[in-house]
Amino acid sequence: MADRSTGHTVLLVYGTRPEAIKMAPVVHELRRTRSLRPVLAVTGQHRTMLDQVNNLFGLVPDYDLEILQHRQSLSGVTTRALGGLEAVMAEVRPDAVVVQGDTTTAFTGALAAFYQNVPVMHLEAGLRTDDPMSPFPEEINRRLTAQLAELHLAPTPSARANLLAEGIRPESVLVTGNTVIDALLHVAAAPPPDDPLLAEVRRLAGLDEPAEVGRRQIVLVTAHRRESWGEPLAQVGAALARLATERPELLVVLPVHRNPAVREAVLPPIAGLPNVLVADPVDYSAFTHLMAAATVIVTDSGGVQEEAPSLGKPVLVLRENTERPEGVRAGTTRLVGTDTERIVAAVGQLLDDPVAYAAMAEAVNPYGDGQAASRAVAAIEHRLCGTPAPDPFIPGARAINIPLRIPHQPTYSEVIAPGTSAVLAEQTAAGASARFKEAGA
Numbered sequence: 001m002a003d004r005s006t007g008h009t010v011l012l013v014y015g016t017r018p019e020a021i022k023m024a025p026v027v028h029e030l031r032r033t034r035s036l037r038p039v040l041a042v043t044g045q046h047r048t049m050l051d052q053v054n055n056l057f058g059l060v061p062d063y064d065l066e067i068l069q070h071r072q073s074l075s076g077v078t079t080r081a082l083g084g085l086e087a088v089m090a091e092v093r094p095d096a097v098v099v100q101g102d103t104t105t106a107f108t109g110a111l112a113a114f115y116q117n118v119p120v121m122h123l124e125a126g127l128r129t130d131d132p133m134s135p136f137p138e139e140i141n142r143r144l145t146a147q148l149a150e151l152h153l154a155p156t157p158s159a160r161a162n163l164l165a166e167g168i169r170p171e172s173v174l175v176t177g178n179t180v181i182d183a184l185l186h187v188a189a190a191p192p193p194d195d196p197l198l199a200e201v202r203r204l205a206g207l208d209e210p211a212e213v214g215r216r217q218i219v220l221v222t223a224h225r226r227e228s229w230g231e232p233l234a235q236v237g238a239a240l241a242r243l244a245t246e247r248p249e250l251l252v253v254l255p256v257h258r259n260p261a262v263r264e265a266v267l268p269p270i271a272g273l274p275n276v277l278v279a280d281p282v283d284y285s286a287f288t289h290l291m292a293a294a295t296v297i298v299t300d301s302g303g304v305q306e307e308a309p310s311l312g313k314p315v316l317v318l319r320e321n322t323e324r325p326e327g328v329r330a331g332t333t334r335l336v337g338t339d340t341e342r343i344v345a346a347v348g349q350l351l352d353d354p355v356a357y358a359a360m361a362e363a364v365n366p367y368g369d370g371q372a373a374s375r376a377v378a379a380i381e382h383r384l385c386g387t388p389a390p391d392p393f394i395p396g397a398r399a400i401n402i403p404l405r406i407p408h409q410p411t412y413s414e415v416i417a418p419g420t421s422a423v424l425a426e427q428t429a430a431g432a433s434a435r436f437k438e439a440g441a
């Protein structure tokens with residue numbers, strides 16, 4: 001139970017990997033205040049993928065509902081989280097509840113708080129695609145959360161505009177930037193972690209060799225969206241297989257989501273391919289360095305769409321729409337959907353055409369400047385304690401440098417010399433099979 005002797009109690013509710021990454025900077029910033037006391041409640045909607053982030057950022061939950069079940073249903077997650085959070089809130093009696101984004105944990109956290117008449121503060125508010133079914137169920141989760149929230153912490157001016165268009169009061173919205181950029185800067189400032197996948201990618205791609213020796217191009221891939229389960233993800237797998245087969249010098253790296261539905265669809269087409277590295281999810285620090293090492297990133301992840309532009313990496317998005325239009329406008333992100341031919345063509349163009357590549361590889365920071373958490377906490381403090389309101393984030397007002405120590409490898413001319421793919425075949429097949437564990441294991 002929280003110590004109620006001083007200040008206001010702010011209960012932070014989260015449950016999945018991306019929520020933890022984006023909540024971590026806020027927790028650290030809350031701890032720096034005198035007036036606000038953070039209490040952490042995780043639903044455990046994710047387990048290992050959540051624990052990886054908590055460990056990395058030194059977050060120790062005060063409450064853990066441990067709701068994860070193998071192949072869990074949306075209703076199951078909702079009911080277990082809602083019931084558990086009701087009990088937590090009854091005990092903690094928070095002055096405010098903070099939820100992040102659009103997961104089912106976020107929505108149930110907001111609903112449980114609303115039922116107990118506790119103000120809801122929504123981090124990463126206002127993202128919209130305008131298609132209720134895509135992403136599913138996130139578009140509806142975030143719309144419903146907006147209805148329940150009193151304070152809307154919008155990452156960008158576009159997100160704020162979406163909220164105002166829905167009739168949300170302007171004085172309840174602050175543009176903060178996305179706290180994922182705060183998290184990215186935090187891990188970038190630390191030395192690269194000792195991670196087996198990162199080490200293997202560095203070695204196979206020749207990243208630690210002098211540039212004139214030649215480096216292999218790397219395509220880094222993540223995919224998990226529920227609306228893509230089945231045939232769309234199988235098409236993604238087929239595209240990766242085509243790319244890897246037609247380009248034996250290419251290295252495809254896939255830290256695959258733990259969801260068995262994802263693995264069943266995406267893995268069969270790439271099984272046994274020597275230049276495809278399949279691994280369990282890596283921790284956020286290792287993944288950040290993998291992004292920095294990648295030539296091209298192919299993903300349906302929201303967080304990766306936000307991070308990659310800051311690293312100057314082209315992103316091909318495995319969706320037909322996105323709630324993150326800023327990267328598309330900046331030219332670093334392109335929607336390619338899940339059609340095999342379209343993915344192969346789009347990746348191939350970036351790998352082969354330096355001009356097309358350069359057009360997408362400019363480092364821009366439309367999503368944040370590393371100060372989002374301090375703005376969010378200042379806004380919460382303003383709300384609860386009457387301190388002055390913070391100024392909003394203005395994109396482009398301040399450039400940031402991401403100091404990752406991994407060589408950039410943008411052009412076709414750096415591709416490895418012919419004749420080395422046999423070595424890759426041997427090393428990669430052994431490494432991948434040793435590392436990969438079955439879903440749900």
Ligand code: UD1
Binds near residue numbers: 046070224
């Ligand atoms: C969830 C969120 C999605 C978010 C994504 C981030 C919902 C409805 N979905 O989707 O918005 O983008 O997280 O990754 O809130 N599993 C494990 N261990 C883990 C994590 C997952 O084994 O650490 C497996 C379990 O079998 C679980 C399944 O993955 O049943 C699905 O997890 P779930 O949280 O329901 O859905 P995600 O697709 O991860």
Ligand code: UDP
Binds near residue numbers: 281282304
């Ligand atoms: N990520 C990670 N390890 C991985 C793959 C991704 O730490 O093996 C990070 C990634 O940098 C991003 C976040 O996880 O910050 C995205 O999570 P996910 O794709 O699961 O969810 P989404 O952002 O789509 O909600």
